[in-house]
Amino acid sequence: MTIKTRILKCIHQFLLQLLYIERRLEPWFRPQLNWLFREPSVRLVQYFINRRRKNEGLKIAEEKIYPDEEESLDSIIDLMADQMRGRFKPGGYERGGNTKTHGVMHATVTIRDDIPEHCRKGIFAKPRSYPAYVRYAGPGPNVPSDIQDVGFLSMSVKLMGVPGKKLMDEEKFTQDFITTSGGATFVTPNTRENAKLQYWSLVDMTLYYFLNPKDSHLLDMAMNALWNETKYNPLGDRYWSCTPYLLGKDQAVMYSFVPKTKGLYTKIPGLPFGKVPFNYLRENMIKTLNEKDVEFDLMIQLQTDPHLMPIEDSSVRWPEKLSPFIPVATVHIPKQQFESEKLIEFTKRLKMNPWHCLSEHRPLGNLNRARFRLYYKLSEFRQRMNSVEHVEPKGDEVFD
Numbered sequence: 001m002t003i004k005t006r007i008l009k010c011i012h013q014f015l016l017q018l019l020y021i022e023r024r025l026e027p028w029f030r031p032q033l034n035w036l037f038r039e040p041s042v043r044l045v046q047y048f049i050n051r052r053r054k055n056e057g058l059k060i061a062e063e064k065i066y067p068d069e070e071e072s073l074d075s076i077i078d079l080m081a082d083q084m085r086g087r088f089k090p091g092g093y094e095r096g097g098n099t100k101t102h103g104v105m106h107a108t109v110t111i112r113d114d115i116p117e118h119c120r121k122g123i124f125a126k127p128r129s130y131p132a133y134v135r136y137a138g139p140g141p142n143v144p145s146d147i148q149d150v151g152f153l154s155m156s157v158k159l160m161g162v163p164g165k166k167l168m169d170e171e172k173f174t175q176d177f178i179t180t181s182g183g184a185t186f187v188t189p190n191t192r193e194n195a196k197l198q199y200w201s202l203v204d205m206t207l208y209y210f211l212n213p214k215d216s217h218l219l220d221m222a223m224n225a226l227w228n229e230t231k232y233n234p235l236g237d238r239y240w241s242c243t244p245y246l247l248g249k250d251q252a253v254m255y256s257f258v259p260k261t262k263g264l265y266t267k268i269p270g271l272p273f274g275k276v277p278f279n280y281l282r283e284n285m286i287k288t289l290n291e292k293d294v295e296f297d298l299m300i301q302l303q304t305d306p307h308l309m310p311i312e313d314s315s316v317r318w319p320e321k322l323s324p325f326i327p328v329a330t331v332h333i334p335k336q337q338f339e340s341e342k343l344i345e346f347t348k349r350l351k352m353n354p355w356h357c358l359s360e361h362r363p364l365g366n367l368n369r370a371r372f373r374l375y376y377k378l379s380e381f382r383q384r385m386n387s388v389e390h391v392e393p394k395g396d397e398v399f400d
Contacts, residue, residue, distance in 0.1 A: 012205045020148050024272045026230040038226055042183070042317065045222045049315055055307045061244075061252035063364055064312055072191040073370045077377050079198035083141045084382065086202075093385040096378040098154040098178075099140025102234055102282045104347045105289065106395075107132040107333045109159055109298065115328050119300065121248030122360030123162060123175055124328050130159040130175075131395030134333060135352060136234035136285070139180070141201055147268070147276040151228030152182035155239040155257055156352040157298075157331065160395040167362060168355040168372065171392045176356040177298075179239035179257055183227035186242040186314035188220065191370045220315050232266035233284040235259065235294045235333070244303065244311050245354070246362040252303040252311060254318055256325055257296040264288045286339065294333040299325035311365045343399040349391050351379045 001009075056064060080096040088094055094101075113127035123130070135156045138149045159175040166172060180186075188194040200209040210221035231237065241255035265287040270276040277283055288294065302323050303309045309318040353375040354363045363371065383390055 008205060008208065012207055015207055023147055023151065023230045024276075027268070027271060030229050034229075041226055042223065045219055045226070046317055049219050049223070050308070053307075053310075053313065053316070056310075056312070058306045058311065060303055060306050061246060061250050061364065062306065062311065063369075065369075066190075066192070066312075066366060069191055069366055069369065072195045073373060075195040076191065076198050076370065077374055079195070079202050080141070080374075080378055081381055083198070083202050084378070084385075087142060088385070090385045091387065093382045094143055095137070095140065095382060097140050098135075098137040098156065098180075098352075100138035100143045100149070101347055102136040102138065102146075102153070102279070103285050103338050104133055104135045104343060104350065105333055105336055105338045107134045107157070107331055109157065110330045110332065112328055112330070116326065118251070119247060119302075119326060119328060121251070122358045123159065124247075124300075130161055132160065132331070133158045133350065133393060133395070134331065135347070135350065136281075138281075145276065145278045146231070146281045149231070151230065152180055152224075153231055153234050153237055153239070153281075154178065154180045155234065155237075155296075157257070158350070158352060158356070158393065160393060162358070164358050166355075167357055167359060168353060168376070170351070170353070170376065170390070171356045173394075174356045174392065175358060175361065176352050176354055177241070177255055177257075178352055178354050179241050179255060181227070181231075181237040181239050182224055182242070184240040184242060184254065184256075184317040185220075185223050186367060187224055188217075188367075189313045189315035191366045193217065193220075194367065194370075223315065223317075230268070231281060232268065233264045233288060234281055235261065235285055235288055236264045236266065243314050243354075243368045244364040245357075245368070246360060246364060247300065247302070248360050252309075252364055253300040254303075256299045256301065257331060258299055258325075260295040260297060261292065263292070264294070286337075289333065289335055289338070291335065293335055296331040296333075297327045298329040298331055299327050301325045314365065314367055338399075340399045345388075346393075346397060346399065348386055348388050349383070350393065351375075351390055353379070 109132045110129045157177045162175045197209040239257040244252045247253045265284040304323045
């Protein structure tokens with residue numbers, strides 16, 4: 001390791017320690033700051049992001065495939081696999097992304113009967129209910145204590161018993177939705193930049209993806225920082241798909257899960273500077289689901305402006321003033337226990353992939369195109385290293 005690299009690593013660790021301290025203090029000031037400044041700040045950052053973008057002249061739901069996509073994807077797969085090899089041992093491999101599992105639980109997704117006619121496509125065509133699994137996780141690639149995570153969560157929902165041919169043959173009767181709580185934008189705008197992020201993540205200097213003076217991503221860092229914060233209970237956050245999807249033909253949408261349930265457990269023992277439980281997020285979910293059911297609204301946002309609501313650039317938040325979110329389904333998570341060893345073993349076999357879907361919901365954009373092969377390869381690698389086989393769930397599994 002060169003002297004320059006040692007210095008950079010020391011600076012990186014110092015910045016992380018400042019972040020960890022700030023996370024412990026956030027409950028006393030962050031809610032007030034969010035209320036006063038977050039939306040104006042998001043609009044300002046988005047203004048500067050849009051200023052540097054050029055209009056591609058695309059139509060609604062139209063994609064543009066870039067010549068370096070496959071090269072970038074190959075790099076992402078190799079780098080993320082190397083990260084997994086360096087962080088986990090056979091039998092204990094975690095996912096390359098959305099790594100730390102906070103909980104997997106039974107749910108029911110019920111399609112509403114008041115959906116606008118032009119939105120009644122795919123699974124939203126008719127009112128009915130589907131059995132589902134919901135997985136809450138931290139971003140990864142590590143499995144740190146919750147108070148030392150980077151400050152956003154993921155919510156992945158797998159519907160079962162979904163008829164019709166799927167775009168990925170790996171599962172026959174499922175439809176997956178993958179979302180994060182980091183605002184309505186992704187951590188990188190495209191696969192090219194994501195490959196750079198994975199390099200810096202591999203060498204344990206993730207912040208330098210954003211701060212590298214030769215290739216900085218300060219606007220993306222600012223947008224993410226406005227949403228990344230100390231978390232209290234995954235059951236109480238809002239989640240966004242951050243990447244677009246078809247809705248039938250010639251319509252594109254973003255998804256969002258919006259929490260409806262009040263009175264969740266949100267206490268973080270030990271703050272500000274005492275010992276905080278390693279898995280306090282899981283513990284708060286356990287306490288909540290021991291006492292009450294939890295619900296989310298599944299909402300969709302239609303693309304109405306192909307430039308201001310782009311398909312290929314995931315650093316751009318689609319403006320709600322141009323297209324408000326429409327509720328299309330309810331996610332009902334009943335009171336339950338989700339700590340059994342059988343369920344933990346089942347979680348190792350569970351695969352989430354947005355390409356587990358009907359053609360009416362085909363993923364759009366370069367990051368989603370990459371997920372087809374990326375998620376398949378990394379989940380196959382993880383399960384091979386854990387000596388487990390993939391089993392498509394049916395929803396009637398018992399874990400007592």
